[in-house]
Amino acid sequence: xxxxxxxxxxxxxxxxxxxxxxxxxxRIEEEQTRRDRLQPVEAIQRRLPKVGFRSRKSLTSAExxxxxxxxxxxxxxxxxxxxxxxxxxxxxxTVKIFQSGEIKKAVTVKGLRVSKGARAAIEAAGGKVED
Numbered sequence: 001x002x003x004x005x006x007x008x009x010x011x012x013x014x015x016x017x018x019x020x021x022x023x024x025x026x027r028i029e030e031e032q033t034r035r036d037r038l039q040p041v042e043a044i045q046r047r048l049p050k051v052g053f054r055s056r057k058s059l060t061s062a063e064x065x066x067x068x069x070x071x072x073x074x075x076x077x078x079x080x081x082x083x084x085x086x087x088x089x090x091x092x093x094t095v096k097i098f099q100s101g102e103i104k105k106a107v108t109v110k111g112l113r114v115s116k117g118a119r120a121a122i123e124a125a126g127g128k129v130e131d
Contacts (some may be wrong), residue, residue, distance in 0.1 A: 030069070063098055064097050072107070077110070096112070097115065
């Protein structure tokens with residue numbers, strides 16, 4: 001009788017293990033069919049909105065207001081004098097001056113881009129713009 005009890009116990013354990021394997025295989029099949037029904041990644045990416053653009057040019061260019069030129073020491077405004085006045089950072093290599101505010105002294109702008117309105121205001125204050 002003891003051998004029969006051992007055989008029954010082994011058979012029961014074997015059957016439970018087979019049931020577990022069947023459950024795992026069913027779950028794997030369900031997951032694969034679910035993945036097959038999903039849209040491909042390219043379709044999902046096309047539906048998502050584009051979140052913006054960061055220009056690399058903006059890392060090396062800056063805009064300076066006309067009123068900020070009053071903080072520059074001396075009568076010549078160029079890249080070095082703007083850096084000395086902490087109006088631009090060290091990485092900046094292109095600067096454009098645009099009209100916003102007033103300039104109170106005559107300055108000479110060298111090697112910088114200048115808008116039409118800023119050019120007129122600089123010349124009206126007695127300064128000049130050299131390209």
